[in-house]
Each structure stands twice: as structure tokens, then as C-alpha cells.
Amino acid sequence: MSHSIEPSTCKGPLPDEVLEKYIRAGKIAARVREEAKRIVREGMKLLEICETIENMIRDLGGSPAFPCNISVNEVAAHYTSPPNDARVIPEGALVKVDVGVHIDGYIADTAATICFSPEYEDMIHAAERALEAALRIMRPGLMISRVSSEIQSVIERYGFKPISNLSGHEIGRYMIHAGKSIPNVSHLSIERIRSGGVYAIEPFITFKDAAGRVEDGPEKYIFRLVKTKTALKSANAKSLLRFIEENFRTLPFAERWLKKRYASESYKTALSELLSSKCLMAYPVFIEVSRRPVAQAEHTVYVGERDIIILT
Numbered sequence: 001m002s003h004s005i006e007p008s009t010c011k012g013p014l015p016d017e018v019l020e021k022y023i024r025a026g027k028i029a030a031r032v033r034e035e036a037k038r039i040v041r042e043g044m045k046l047l048e049i050c051e052t053i054e055n056m057i058r059d060l061g062g063s064p065a066f067p068c069n070i071s072v073n074e075v076a077a078h079y080t081s082p083p084n085d086a087r088v089i090p091e092g093a094l095v096k097v098d099v100g101v102h103i104d105g106y107i108a109d110t111a112a113t114i115c116f117s118p119e120y121e122d123m124i125h126a127a128e129r130a131l132e133a134a135l136r137i138m139r140p141g142l143m144i145s146r147v148s149s150e151i152q153s154v155i156e157r158y159g160f161k162p163i164s165n166l167s168g169h170e171i172g173r174y175m176i177h178a179g180k181s182i183p184n185v186s187h188l189s190i191e192r193i194r195s196g197g198v199y200a201i202e203p204f205i206t207f208k209d210a211a212g213r214v215e216d217g218p219e220k221y222i223f224r225l226v227k228t229k230t231a232l233k234s235a236n237a238k239s240l241l242r243f244i245e246e247n248f249r250t251l252p253f254a255e256r257w258l259k260k261r262y263a264s265e266s267y268k269t270a271l272s273e274l275l276s277s278k279c280l281m282a283y284p285v286f287i288e289v290s291r292r293p294v295a296q297a298e299h300t301v302y303v304g305e306r307d308i309i310i311l312t
Contacts, residue, residue, distance in 0.1 A: 001066050001077065001098055001109055001176055001252070013196040013305055018106060022198060022302060026108035026311025028062040029101040033110050033312070036097040040114050044089050046070045047081035049097070050256070057101050065100030065107040066176060067222055067254035076166060076204055076214045076286040076294040082221045083259045092117040094293045102251065105174040109200040110312035111298035120293065123205060126158035127297040130203040138301055138308050140195035147193070147201070149186040155205050161212040163204035163294060166286065171198040171300065174249045195305045202298035210292035216284035223280045224252045230277050236270040241279055252283065
């Protein structure tokens with residue numbers, strides 16, 4: 001899951017027990033990502049895909065670190081099914097499946113692109129090669145700008161264009177975006193990859209004639225807690241805020257998850273109050289500006305003092 005920057009939460013090499021949790025989360029995420037490639041098909045409801053993947057994560061002993069993202073064609077990121085979503089995978093589509101798993105707050109984030117048209121196969125191949133190239137050079141002390149330049153160089157060598165305003169990111173406990181971002185285009189920066197850091201590297205790419213940027217769409221179906229200290233008017237809003245804090249902490253969640261908890265639609269008014277009081281933020285769906293299709297590849301990697309572990 002891409003974009004946004006939060007303060008870093010961990011410094012130095014990870015304790016063995018923490019690294020073990022990252023490894024477990026990564027194994028689950030990788031297994032679910034590969035299973036998604038098998039189950040996603042044309043005509044399938046997006047809601048069914050989201051719920052199947054999230055339930056699979058739970059069945060394997062993990063928890064979803066964010067709602068399953070199913071982003072189709074020109075939608076680049078942050079689409080998850082709202083309650084009662086009737087949308088389906090269209091014929092000939094390019095489908096990004098972005099999966100997050102956490103064990104005790106330690107997160108693995110991974111994505112794959114599935115295509116139902118031969119015209120997109122080269123673009124997926126380019127995204128995967130760019131990801132591999134970036135992972136090959138990852139090491140402590142490496143300039144982040146060097147990783148970004150490598151990603152852009154490989155994408156352009158294959159004749160495609162990186163999405164300039166989407167980026168990979170550092171990961172912290174209960175925080176998808178914790179610290180440094182890793183853009184997919186060359187840039188000036190003195191930031192470096194640090195020992196003990198966990199990073200999601202995720203090239204997003206599109207066709208050469210596209211704008212190569214995303215903009216916020218009107219839909220927002222993923223939410224996250226940003227503050228708990230505020231004056232709320234209704235008891236329902238206070239109760240919902242407690243539920244969100246206890247169950248999701250600072251991790252993104254879906255309205256679907258709230259609907260399962262509440263028998264009536266009463267949560268909707270409370271959700272609106274929490275959004276208007278700025279207790280919650282909403283993630284807009286990201287859409288490629290020129291409405292050209294976008295492909296994505298993503299792994300989470302742990303950068304040790306000597307070894308690099310691709311967790312997913």
C-alpha cells in the first residue's frame with residue numbers, strides 16, 4: 001500500500017523475536033499473494049476477492065494490516081470494496097492485488113498485478129524486473145535516490161513510464177508508512193537506507209504516452225485513526241472510536257469491517273462524525289491522470305547489518 005509519510009518508530013537492528021514476527025507475516029503475505037493470482041478471474045466480484053483474501057490471512061494466523069486493495073486498470077491504489085459492492089473484474093482488465101499482513105503489529109506488504117489481456121504482459125514484466133533490480137542493490141547506507149534511479153532506469157529501458165508521485169516506504173510497528181519514502185523516480189535526496197529498517201519497495205508503472213502521475217479520485221473506502229483526544233458529541237461516535245482504537249490501532253481499515261461488527265446502520269452516522277472531527281483520515285482512491293492502466297509489483301525487505309531478507 002503506497003504513499004504518505006509518518007515518523008519512524010524503530011532504530012537499529014531488530015531483536016530476533018521481532019524479526020521472526022516480520023518473517024511470519026511475510027510468509028503469509030507471499031502465500032496469499034500467490035493464491036490471489038490463482039483465484040482472481042474475469043467477472044468475479046471485487047467484494048468476493050477482498051473478503052476471500054482477508055479471510056485467508058486470518059485463517060493462516062495473521063491479521064490484515066490494511067484492507068485488501070483491488071485496483072483495476074487506471075486505478076493505481078487504495079480501492080477496496082465498500083459494503084454491498086457490486087463491481088466485478090471486467091474483461092481484459094489489469095488488476096493490482098495489494099496485500100498487507102501483520103503479526104502483533106509487525107507488517108509485511110506485497111502486491112502483484114494480474115492481467116487478462118496480452119497487451120499488458122510486458123508492462124507487468126517491467127514492473128517485476130524494476131523491483132528485482134532495486135532489491136539487488138539494497139544495503140545499509142545506500143542512498144535512497146540510488147534505489148529510485150535504479151527503478152526508473154529499468155522501467156524506462158523496457159519502454160514504460162514510472163508513476164512519479166507514488167512511492168515505496170519504510171514500515172514500522174502498526175504503521176504502514178513510518179519514516180522514509182522511496183520514490184519510483186530519480187530525485188535529489190541525502191536520505192539513506194538504514195540497518196534494521198523494513199522497507200516496502202513498490203514500482204508503479206504505466207505506458208510511455210501516459211501522464212505518469214496519479215490524482216485523488218472521489219471515492220474513499222479506507223480509513224485510519226489519526227487522533228483520539230477530541231470532543232465528540234454522540235455516544236455512538238465515542239463507542240466506535242474505542243472499537244477502532246482497540247481493534248485496528250493506527251492501521252487502515254474498511255467500512256466493511258465496521259458493518260460486520262454493528263447489526264444496524266447506526267455506525268454510519270458515528271463514522272461521519274469521526275471523519276468530520278478529524279479523528280479519522282480517509283484514503284482517496286488513486287487514479288492515473290490520463291486514465292491509462294497501471295501495473296504494480298511489491299515486496300517488503302528487511303535490511304540487516306549484513307543480510308538482506310526479502311520477507312515476502
